Amino acid sequence: MNRVEIADGHLAYDDLGSGSPVVLLHDGTLDRRVWRPQLTAFPGYRLLVLDARGHGESATPTQPYQRADDVIALLDHLDLPAAFLIGQSMGGTTALDTALDHPDRVTGVVASGCGTSQQYWRGAFLVDLLRRQFEAARRRDTVEYVELFLRMWVDGPTRRPDEVPAGVRESCRIMAMSTAARHSRPDPVLPGRAADSWQRLPGLTVPLLLLTAELDCPDVHEMAERVVAAVPHAESRRVPGAGHMLNLERPDIFTAAVLGFLDTARVG
Incomplete structure (x- = not known):
């Protein structure tokens, strides 16, 4: 485990492989172990597998923060000007927040099973x-x-x-x-979000792939479709027969889709 020191503790991450940097951002409530099926699946890329603050081996937050700022803290710590961001669920919203607030630090985004961080649940x-x-x-x-x-x-x-x-x-x-x-804390400190994320999506310029799973919740499908409709150059793919934990249930399809996106965006 590697560490990035932050104001109220540290962020834990793994640094694997070499090549173009790719930050893997996990689902809420889980931790960076969720990416085990992908850890050897991206030859030619340097994988930075981050535990979000309040998850895994990272510190429990005690003061206001934004997850996008933690991604930037990791890149700054490693002297990286930019990286691809691959995120699932909460990690996907973090990737989109980072691309909206720090577009010059993001090479491309793959977001799975999410809309923006301004989520809503109606079903x-x-x-x-x-x-x-x-x-x-x-x-x-x-x-x-x-x-x-x-x-x-x-x-x-x-x-x-x-x-x-x-x-x-x-x-x-x-x-x-x-x-x-x-x-767990009786008074958890919740992260901030990128402002006006839905309204700002049409200005997103980085390459974007949005993945969804057929058996995920209708609210997730609706929000993902809103993202794709708002970002003119966005690509999308729905995977049949799988649920929200797409990278674990169908690592073959997930990994192939991500690798194809990375290779195309890197060349472009």
Whole structure:
């Protein structure tokens, strides 16, 4: 593990391979271990696998911050002028925030299963489970909190837990329990967001690929479609038969799509 010192602690990251730099940004509640299927899949690229603040081995935040600024702190620490950003879910919104606020530091973005960081949830499935998860957090019932996380973001609205690849669900459970044990606070400090992200999307100039999974929540599909519609040069792809944890459920398709994007954007 490598460290970047920040005002209220540190950011943990791995530095693997060599070549054009690529920052991997994980889902909320999980940590950088989610990228294990991709760690040897990008020859010719230097992978910087970051734990977001409040996740994994990074520090628990104690003062206001923005996740995009943490990405820039990593690039500054390594004296890198710019990098590709590959993010899933929360990591995807972080990548888009960084591209909006620091476009000169971003070579290209792959975002999976997300819209911008100004997210909204309207469907009954998510609204009900988010309410129950909030109540579990208030009771400090970690087991229930994590199970509700798995129902929303691993199983999704159309599958029972036993219909999800068992290894994927268990891996996510372990990471989520670790995050809860290490970073749970009665008064959590939440990150800021890029201002007016939906309105600013048409001005996004970096190459962008937006991936979605067929079995993800309709709210995610709607927000992803809004991003693609707003960014004239954006590419998009929907993967059939997979849920929100696309890089774990279909690492073959995810990795091939990302590698093709990286190779094309690097040449261009």
